[in-house]
Amino acid sequence: MTSQFSPKSDFLRTLHERGYIHQCSDFEGLDEKARSGMLTAYVGYDCTASSLHIGNLISAMMLHWFQQTGHRPITLMGGGTTRVGDPSGKDETRKLLTVDQIEANKNSIKGVFGKLLTYGADGNGAIMIDNAEWLTKLNYIDMLRDIGRHFSINRMLTMDSVKLRLEREQELSFIEFNYMILQSYDFVELARNYNCSLQMGGSDQWGNIVNGVDLGRRMGTHQLYALTTPLLTTASGAKMGKTASGAVWLNADMFSPYDYWQFWRNTEDADVGRFLKLFTILPLDEIARLTALAGSEINEAKKVLATEATALLHGRAAAEEAAETARKTFEEGMTAETLPSFNLPIGTGLLSANVAVGFATSNSNARQLVESGAVRINDVVITDTRRVLMEEDFRDGAIKLSMGKKKHVLIKA
RNA sequence: GGGGGAAUGUCCCGAGCGGCAAAGGGGGCGGACUGUAAAUCCGCUGGCUACGCCUUCGCAGGUUCGAGUCCUGCUUCCCCCA
Numbered sequence: 001m002t003s004q005f006s007p008k009s010d011f012l013r014t015l016h017e018r019g020y021i022h023q024c025s026d027f028e029g030l031d032e033k034a035r036s037g038m039l040t041a042y043v044g045y046d047c048t049a050s051s052l053h054i055g056n057l058i059s060a061m062m063l064h065w066f067q068q069t070g071h072r073p074i075t076l077m078g079g080g081t082t083r084v085g086d087p088s089g090k091d092e093t094r095k096l097l098t099v100d101q102i103e104a105n106k107n108s109i110k111g112v113f114g115k116l117l118t119y120g121a122d123g124n125g126a127i128m129i130d131n132a133e134w135l136t137k138l139n140y141i142d143m144l145r146d147i148g149r150h151f152s153i154n155r156m157l158t159m160d161s162v163k164l165r166l167e168r169e170q171e172l173s174f175i176e177f178n179y180m181i182l183q184s185y186d187f188v189e190l191a192r193n194y195n196c197s198l199q200m201g202g203s204d205q206w207g208n209i210v211n212g213v214d215l216g217r218r219m220g221t222h223q224l225y226a227l228t229t230p231l232l233t234t235a236s237g238a239k240m241g242k243t244a245s246g247a248v249w250l251n252a253d254m255f256s257p258y259d260y261w262q263f264w265r266n267t268e269d270a271d272v273g274r275f276l277k278l279f280t281i282l283p284l285d286e287i288a289r290l291t292a293l294a295g296s297e298i299n300e301a302k303k304v305l306a307t308e309a310t311a312l313l314h315g316r317a318a319a320e321e322a323a324e325t326a327r328k329t330f331e332e333g334m335t336a337e338t339l340p341s342f343n344l345p346i347g348t349g350l351l352s353a354n355v356a357v358g359f360a361t362s363n364s365n366a367r368q369l370v371e372s373g374a375v376r377i378n379d380v381v382i383t384d385t386r387r388v389l390m391e392e393d394f395r396d397g398a399i400k401l402s403m404g405k406k407k408h409v410l411i412k413a
Numbered sequence: 414g415g416g417g418g419a420a421u422g423u424c425c426c427g428a429g430c431g432g433c434a435a436a437g438g439g440g441g442c443g444g445a446c447u448g449u450a451a452a453u454c455c456g457c458u459g460g461c462u463a464c465g466c467c468u469u470c471g472c473a474g475g476u477u478c479g480a481g482u483c484c485u486g487c488u489u490c491c492c493c494c495a
Contacts, residue, residue, distance in 0.1 A: 262449080269450050296448040330449055365442090368457055374443045404442080406449060 009034035010069040015227075017284060018277040020062050022203045025213055025226040030198065033225075034071070038124055041066055041198035041227075042074035042190055044131070044183065047082045047105035048097065051251035052112055054263075055202070058229045058278060062200050063126070064116045072124040074196060075113050076186060077106050080135030086161075086179050086208070106130065112250045115313055127194065131186050147185055150218040151211075156180065159207040180208045187212030191221040198225045250313060256340060257314040261322035262406065264306035272301050280308035329408055333379065335400045341410040350375065350387040353411065359403035369403065376402040 005027050007013040011034045015021050024030060033039060043059045045052060052060070063073040082102045097105075110128065113119075117126040156162055159180065187209070190196035199209045209226040216224040248263050249255040267275055273291035276282060282290075282304075290301035303323065311319035321338055328336035342357050351366040354375060360366035367385050369375055375382055377393055378400050389411065393399045399411040 266449060269448095272450095296450090298450080299448055302448095302450080326449080360442095362460065364460060364463090365458080367463090369443060372443055372456065404444085 007031045011039075011066060011071060014065050014069055015062060018065070019274060020058065020065075020229050020278065022228045022230040023206055023226070024228075025210060029223065030225045030227070033197065033223075034069075039066075039071045039198060040074060040190075040194055040196040041071065041200055042076050042187075042196050043200050044076040044078050044081070044186065045109065046078035046086060047102045047109060049247075049249075050105050050108040051249040051254045052109055053247040053249050055232060055247075057250065058232060059201055060113065060116050061278065062227075062229065064281075066200075067117055067124055067126060070124060073117055073126045074190060074194060075117070075126065075128045076190070077110070077128065077130045079103070079106050079130040079132035081131055081179065081182050081186070083132075084179050084182060085176055086183075108251065112313070115315075129190075129194075131182075131189075134189050135182055135185070147181060147215070147219075150215055151181055151184075159211070161204075161207055180211050183208045184212040184215040187224060188216050188219050188221055191216055191224060195222075197222060198227060200227045200229070203228045203231050252314055252318075257310055257318040258322045258325055258338075258340060260314065261306045261310045261319065261326060264309045265302055265326065266406075267302055267305060269298050272298060272305060275309075276301070276305050280305060280312065282308055335378075335395065335398070335410070337398075337410070339400070339408050339410045341398065341412055343413070344389065344411050346389055346391055346413055348389045350377075350382060350389070351385060353389060353401060354403065357401060357409045357411070359401075359407060359409075374404050376400075 005016075007016050007027070009031045012021075012027070012031050041063070043063055045056060060075075063075065067073050079102060082097060082105075083099065113126070113128065119126045119128065156177070161180065162177065187196070187199050199212055201209055206226065206228050209228065213224040213226050216222075248260070264275070264279070273287065276287045276290060277284070280287075290304055293301050306326075307319045307323045310322055325336040325338040328334040329339065340357075344353055344356060348356070350370060351360075351363045354360040354366040354369065355363060359375075360369055366375075370383060370385050370387075373381050373383055377387075377389075378395060379402065389399060394413065397412060400408060401411055402408045
């Protein structure tokens with residue numbers, strides 16, 4: 001569908017060329033509208049964790065391009081909807097978060113958008129709103145009469161988010177069943193008060209978004225549009241962004257710029273081109289040149305991907321530093337002073353040191369890793385589980401501790 | 414209301430005659446090979462003051478030298494009948 005359509009607007013053309021588009025409720029209509037003047041679009045972000053993760057980055061990048069092509073983006077924080085909980089793509093009911101937790105998460109999440117979007121009241125400056133502003137004020141009877149009557153249970157039961165739960169015979173509580181109604185109402189609210197006409201999101205949000213488009217029509221707003229991105233997977237089919245230690249977070253205090261750089265550096269060959277288009281803002285001809293590199297030369301493209309993606313999120317300086325740290329560590333086998341560092345006293349056991357820096361989850365786990373020859377002190381493999389950190393291990397005030405080939409930290413006394 | 418079935422290693426799926434730290438997958442991590450890639454092969458995957466000790470099979474009791482396995486009660490979920 002997307003392949004035979006050639007967009008004329010800057011916005012859709014950019015998204016199309018870079019591979020962001022999965023489904024759209026009306027390509028031609030939206031394209032036409034994007035050509036005729038400034039549009040307003042939004043993406044909603046629920047506050048279920050204290051940071052967004054890499055899965056949220058695609059939609060944020062769409063907002064970025066939306067603004068770059070002359071339109072006005074809205075980031076909608078789900079301070080209200082998170083109190084209800086989205087059942088889309090989840091097998092079981094998520095525990096309800098307290099209002100305090102949601103607020104804390106919201107404040108912690110907000111920061112990343114400033115890196116990708118320019119906020120401001122004038123022109124196409126981005127806007128940030130919290131849907132708690134209107135959702136918490138809804139009155140039940142009024143809501144049923146004004147909004148609820150536009151929803152057909154018959155239709156709701158056919159939506160994937162609901163249908164999958166029913167088919168698998170898994171609980172779907174009434175509160176979750178209401179989620180799509182609230183999200184639909186958000187769209188109408190934004191359409192009325194901010195002249196918003198487009199909602200974007202991941203492909204799992206299609207049902208929720210299209211419901212909003214329908215609700216808008218029934219409640220008499222201007223024409224609304226839906227646009228979704230493909231699900232992010234690697235070429236070998238694995239879900240993106242899962243590592244042993246958890247998700248790839250966007251907040252620097254939860255996932256360091258160095259780790260973030262490493263995450264992109266380890267991209268599979270087959271994904272390099274696709275990721276350069278999605279997660280960097282390099283021009284397409286430059287990307288085409290990088291993607292054409294064959295064999296081990298593709299590593300150069302991976303370094304560019306890592307540095308550019310990191311720069312976008314954490315700034316150029318942090319990205320360059322991560323690149324330099326990696327170069328010294330991997331290419332020269334040196335000990336870079338900029339590796340992540342930890343303070344541990346002399347005499348600390350090797351096993352507990354590995355636990356302390358996060359290489360192992362327990363002493364037993366550390367013991368197994370040491371015995372299998374995975375642990376090195378200053379690049380020398382140590383298999384003695386009773387080894388302790390000694391004065392002589394310190395080189396220029398630090399010990400380089402390594403787990404496997406890729407994980408390195410510095411230990412200072 | 415009646416009848417039948419299910420819950421297993423706190424990542425997931427899933428075997429389990431009364432001797433079980435519990436088969437087998439997936440995932441993850443580590444090793445080999447490479448290019449910090451993929452594919453492939455090998456190892457690890459409850460905890461500890463570690464040739465031993467402790468804690469695990471929905472919950473609580475009981476039988477037994479010994480229970481994930483048998484008995485009783487309870488909780489939750491599913492199916493059939495009304």
